[in-house]
Amino acid sequence: MTRLLTTTALLGALALPAQAFDLTDMSDAERAAFRAEIRNYLLENPDVIMEAVAVLEERQQADAAQNDEAMLEANKAALFDDGFSHVGGNPEGDVTIVEFIDYRCGYCRRAHDEVAQLIAGDGNIRLITKEFPILGPNSTASSKFAIAVKHVAGGEAYEAANEALIRLNGEMSPKALRRLADTLGVDADAVIAKMESEDVAREINETRALAQRLQINGTPTFVVESQMLRGYLPLQAMQEIVARVRAEG
Template identity: 55%
Template sequence: MTKAIASSLFSGAMMALALGGSAQAMDLTELTDAERAQFGVEVRAYLMENPHVIMEAVNQLQANEAEAQAQADLNLVADNADAIFNDGYSYVGGNPEGDITIVEFMDYRCGYCKKAFSEVEKLVNGDGNIRFVVKELPILGEQSMVASRFAIATKLIAGDEGYKSIHDALMSFNGDITPTSLGRLAKSFDLDADAITEKMDSAEVTAELAKTRALAQVLSITGTPTFVMQDELLRGYLPYDQMKAIMEEKRG
C-alpha cells in the first residue's frame, strides 16, 4: 500500500515540479544533489498546498485493490466450481433444481452465522427457486468441531431430513455443546443419539471436514459465514436485503 500511494504522490509531485518550470528535473537519474534537495522541497510544497491528493491516492488504491480481489475471487470460484457446488457430500436444501445456487461455509459457534441463519432461511424459503448448499467449516474451537461432527454424522445416519433438523437446532443453540446436550437434541427429534455419537469420529466424517477445510484454504476463506452465490464469493455477514439484491442482479 505504501508503494502505491508513494507512486501516486510522486506523480503529483512531478506535476508540481513541471509547473514550476524545472523541466530538466523530470529525469530523476540526471538530478544533482542540489536538484534532489530542491525536488524534495517541491514535493512537500505541492502536498501542503494540495493535501487532497493523499486521500485521492488512498481512495484510488482501495478501489484498485477491491477490483483486483473481486476478479481473483471470480477466478477462484470458476476454477473450483465442482468442489464448491457439487462435491457429492454437502447438504443440499432449498430447491435442488433451483436456477441459482447459494453455498454457505458456516460454523455453529459463529455469532454472525447465527445472525445470518434466519435471513438465509427467509431468502431460500421465500424465493422457492434457490438451491442451498451447506459446508461445515468449524474454525472456532473444539465445540465447533464437535457440533460439526455431530451434524455430519446425523446426515450419514438419518439423511438430509435429520441433518436439517439438527443443523437448524444448532444454529439456534446458545449453550455449551457437549455429548449430553447433543444427545438431548437428537432425542428431541427422535433420532438415534447412540448411533450418531458412534459415527462422529468415523473416517467418513473426518474426510468430509478435511475436504471442506482444504477447499476453504484454496478459496482463501478465513472467516465465517462466507457465501458463494453463482460466480461470486461474498465474504462475511450480509443482511437479507443485500443478499436478495445480489441474487436478483445475478438473475438479470
C-alpha cells in the same frame, strides 16, 4: 519568486520524456526542492490523496474479485457438486448459494435467519451448506454431530440439527449431544457413533482443504455463483446480489 521558479522548472522537467528526467541524477538541493514541492502541493490539495487512495482501493478490489473468480472456477466441482454437502432451498433453483458456516460463529448466527428469509422469500435459490468448523472443539463437535445426523437420518433431520445448533450455547459434551439427538427424534447411539467415523472426518477435511484453496479463513463466507462474499451480509444486500446475478444471466 524562488518557489515559482522551482515549480516552473519542476513542471518543465516532468513534461519531459521519462528517460530525460532521471530522479537519481538530481543533486541534493534539487531532490530537496522536488520533495518540498510535492509536499506543498499535497498540503494545498489534500483531496488528491483521498482520490489516489480511492483509485488504489478500486484496483485492489477489482484484482481480488478477478482472483476470487479464477479460484472459484478452478474449484467449481468441489463447491457445487461434492457429493456430500447438504443441498437445501430449491434444489432446482436458478441461483446457487454456497455457505461456509461455523455454528459457534456470532456472524453466522446473525446471518442464519436472514439467509432463511432469503431462501423462503425467493423460492428459486439452491443453498449448499459447507460445514467449516474453525473456532475450536465445540465447533468441530457441532459439525460432526450435524453431519452424523445427515448420515443417520437424512436431509430433513440435518436441517433440524442445523437450526438447533446455530442457536445452541454451552459445551458439546456427549451428554448434551445425546439430549439434542433425543430432542430431534433421531437415534442418539447411532449419531454419536457416526460422529467419529471416517465418512464424517472426510467431509470436514475435504471442506477445510477446499476453503484453503479458496483462501477462506473466516465465517460466514458465501459463494453466489461466480462471486465470493466474505463475511456477514444483511438480507437486502443478499437480495440485491441475487438479483444482479440473475440479470447477468
